[in-house]
Amino acid sequence: xxxxxxxxxxxxxxxxxxxxxxxxxxxxxxxxxxxxxxxxxxxxxxxxxxxxxxxxxxxxxxxxxxxxxxxxxxxxxxxxxxxxxxxxxxxxxxxxxxxxxxxxxxxxxxxxxxxxxxxxxxxxxxxxxxxxxxxxxxxxxxxxxxxxxxxxxxxxxxxxxxxxxxxxxxxxxxxxxxxxxxxxxxxxxxxxxxxxx
Amino acid sequence: xxxxxxxxxxxxxxxxxxxxxxxxxxxxxxxxxxxxxxxxxxxxxxxxxxxxxxxxxxxxxxxxxxxxxxxxxxxxxxxxxxxxxxxxxxxxxxxxxxxxxxxxxxxxxxxxxxxxxxxxxxxxxxxxxxxxxxxxxxxxxxxxxxxxxxxxxxxxxxxxxxxxxxxxxxxxxxxxxxxxxxxxxxxxxxxxxxxxxxxxxxxxxxxxxxxxxxxxxxxxxxxxxxxxxxxxxxxxxxxxxxxxxxxxxxxxxxxxxxxxxxxxxxxxxxxxxxxxxxxxxxxxxxxxxxxxxxxxxxxxxxxxxxxxxxxxxxxxxxxxxxxxxxxxxxxxxxxxxxxxxxxxxxxxxxxxxxxxxxxxxxxxxxxxxxxxxxxxxxxxxxxxxxxxxxxxxxxxxxxxxxxxxxxxxxxxxxxxxxxxxxxxxxxxxxxxxxxxxxxxxxxxxxxxxxxxxxxxxxxxxx
Numbered sequence: 234x235x236x237x238x239x240x241x242x243x244x245x246x247x248x249x250x251x252x253x254x255x256x257x258x259x260x261x262x263x264x265x266x267x268x269x270x271x272x273x274x275x276x277x278x279x280x281x282x283x284x285x286x287x288x289x290x291x292x293x294x295x296x297x298x299x300x301x302x303x304x305x306x307x308x309x310x311x312x313x314x315x316x317x318x319x320x321x322x323x324x325x326x327x328x329x330x331x332x333x334x335x336x337x338x339x340x341x342x343x344x345x346x347x348x349x350x351x352x353x354x355x356x357x358x359x360x361x362x363x364x365x366x367x368x369x370x371x372x373x374x375x376x377x378x379x380x381x382x383x384x385x386x387x388x389x390x391x392x393x394x395x396x397x398x399x400x401x402x403x404x405x406x407x408x409x410x411x412x413x414x415x416x417x418x419x420x421x422x423x424x425x426x427x428x429x430x
Numbered sequence: 431x432x433x434x435x436x437x438x439x440x441x442x443x444x445x446x447x448x449x450x451x452x453x454x455x456x457x458x459x460x461x462x463x464x465x466x467x468x469x470x471x472x473x474x475x476x477x478x479x480x481x482x483x484x485x486x487x488x489x490x491x492x493x494x495x496x497x498x499x500x501x502x503x504x505x506x507x508x509x510x511x512x513x514x515x516x517x518x519x520x521x522x523x524x525x526x527x528x529x530x531x532x533x534x535x536x537x538x539x540x541x542x543x544x545x546x547x548x549x550x551x552x553x554x555x556x557x558x559x560x561x562x563x564x565x566x567x568x569x570x571x572x573x574x575x576x577x578x579x580x581x582x583x584x585x586x587x588x589x590x591x592x593x594x595x596x597x598x599x600x601x602x603x604x605x606x607x608x609x610x611x612x613x614x615x616x617x618x619x620x621x622x623x624x625x626x627x628x629x630x631x632x633x634x635x636x637x638x639x640x641x642x643x644x645x646x647x648x649x650x651x652x653x654x655x656x657x658x659x660x661x662x663x664x665x666x667x668x669x670x671x672x673x674x675x676x677x678x679x680x681x682x683x684x685x686x687x688x689x690x691x692x693x694x695x696x697x698x699x700x701x702x703x704x705x706x707x708x709x710x711x712x713x714x715x716x717x718x719x720x721x722x723x724x725x726x727x728x729x730x731x732x733x734x735x736x737x738x739x740x741x742x743x744x745x746x747x748x749x750x751x752x753x754x755x756x757x758x759x760x761x762x763x764x765x766x767x768x769x770x771x772x773x774x775x776x777x778x779x780x781x782x783x784x785x786x787x788x789x790x791x792x793x794x795x796x797x798x799x800x801x802x803x804x805x806x807x808x809x810x811x812x813x814x815x816x817x818x819x820x821x822x823x824x825x826x827x828x829x830x831x832x833x834x835x836x837x838x839x840x841x842x843x844x845x846x847x848x849x850x851x852x853x854x855x856x857x858x859x860x861x862x863x864x865x866x867x868x869x870x871x872x873x874x875x876x877x878x879x880x881x882x883x884x885x886x887x888x889x890x891x892x
Contacts, residue, residue, distance in 0.1 A: 235877075242672075249606065249739075252769070256524065266614065267715070277521065282625060286643065309751075313489070314699060327803070327804075328860060329459040329517035340594075340745070353874070355873070357874040358470070358871040358872070358873075358874030358875040359874070360874065361870040361871055361873055362868075362870050364870065365866045366862070367861070369803035374456055374457065374798060374799050374801055375456065375457075375553045375797065376455075376457070376556040376793060376797055377555055378556055378800055379553070379554065380558070380794075381458070381460050381553065381557075381558045381559070381560055382558075382559045382561060382767075383558065383733070383737070384560065384561070384563055384767075384768075384770070384793050385442075385444065385561075386561060387768065387776060387783070388561035388563070388768025388769070388783040388786075389559065389561035389783070390434045390777070390781065390783075391558075391767070391780050391784060391787070392559045393434055393440050393787075394434055394440075395783070395784055395788070396559075396787045396794075398437075398439075399787075402441065402829055403437075403441065404460075405443065405446055406443045406446050407446065408445070408446070408447050408505055409492065410433070410504075410514075410515070411505060411512070412431060412442065412468070412511050413431055413443060413506075413507070413510070413511065416510070416776065417431065417507060418493060418495065418587065418590055418591060418594075419590045419594075419724055420591075420595070420601070421641065421645070422641075422776055423637045423638060423641040423668070423671060423775075424639070424665075424670070424671035425667070426644075
């Protein structure tokens, strides 16, 4: 598939009623369908669900979609999910753009008309942007298999022991002359009244 | 504690501090300063003779929480790991006045080394766990509790040292004049849940206060008055412990203690409102224990800078997600464990630390990390080598190459775009955030909608 001819699929998520209660989702779908390069424009109850992801993958295969826009929640949540879905259908995962119409629209706006307008603008912006995306490749780097723990209280000691028991070297750094931290200062601990050292 | 000291995979670096961290997930370079103990660890047998003979006594404000004394050469407590003393050079008679050297004369193995210098140690690690804990909030900031005006007004942590068998009184709960107290008041929420101090709940004070009530009652038979707002006995077997303490005959007063007055005879008058009775109450006691708040360490901002951490408005280190990533941080490969992220009790701390350890082990087992390709790239043809980008890059990811042109280390670059905006020649592009992409996006936001005639028809919902 040549990447210089965008064929864009747009998917508007209802997020149950989290988005659709405020945003007129069919109106956003209609608007997106009319945008340049948009080949498919759909809505679905949960785009992050398996059927939602399969819908995207099927459109990639059947309609030659080479750019994807999902309008749903924050990319912090599901951007990796959808990138994986693209990769699963053989598309470069960076041919993807997300419009946040939940945290930035339906959860933030009371007025349905204003919300729908904002959602449409965000989707249109994402469509315009995704058309310019280039394929990118994530790089892989080896990991130095040793850990630094800053602080030798009960938290640091516990983490150090678990990592060390898993077979990896640990540097446990403590500012005081001894490890033990606050817990070593305690005389018995609630609720069992057992010793703290 | 003992296990950590003996584990073959753990290098214990006590009396040490992290000075510098550079690099990125999977590949951090760390510089650690090992402060001079003034004791040769290879020769010291931990016999303790030096501490016995040392003539200089110092108020123990660290481990002892101000409830006892230590020597100028000391191990903080008898089960210390490692069992190697340090010389506190600020208080040691030899270091301050140039003579004494009693410890050197006493030491049977010749381990005392006044000339010892700090050592710098460079290590390479793939992951970092920040477990720097909490500090105790200073109750003198709320003067109505008279903290500091009587030796018999102490904090919960000071009570721990008073009640501990390794403390100055050998575990006897006594007032400053050595008498067993007849009446003791425990005040919850001092500095916590208070708009004048910390708004948050310090979370474990209710339970340790109940434990203190039990210990006072058990060891001294004193009447105990426990002033609380809400009893937060939320953990497993905690409510049952609360009931047990109630049955032991502790008097609970529902309402925050409002004031502690030091009377002319040295007694302490605690005043408050009993919300259940709907009236003001006052009780004269011999000992007051303030369940004072916990707060972020005073050097939390330095640690945050060092490790690339954010902080929540209350000052604790910020986790990557409050529910789904409670140990992750804004910096890949850096994890949080324990109270540095927020107040938590021992069982929750152990669980949190276990989760942090699993994240580290998961990373190590994968063996490699994925580096995002959304980084900055320099067009060498346009770069004039002015170096502005090198100065503004927050991650130290840009350097001049052999041709004097800027070059981005893709492994260090976080794709923030600062250099793109800085470059006077427009020679830097952020991949995935090119000018073209951003301008198209802005146009998309601002354009009025196309009219029907202009549109083509795409496939709609099925």
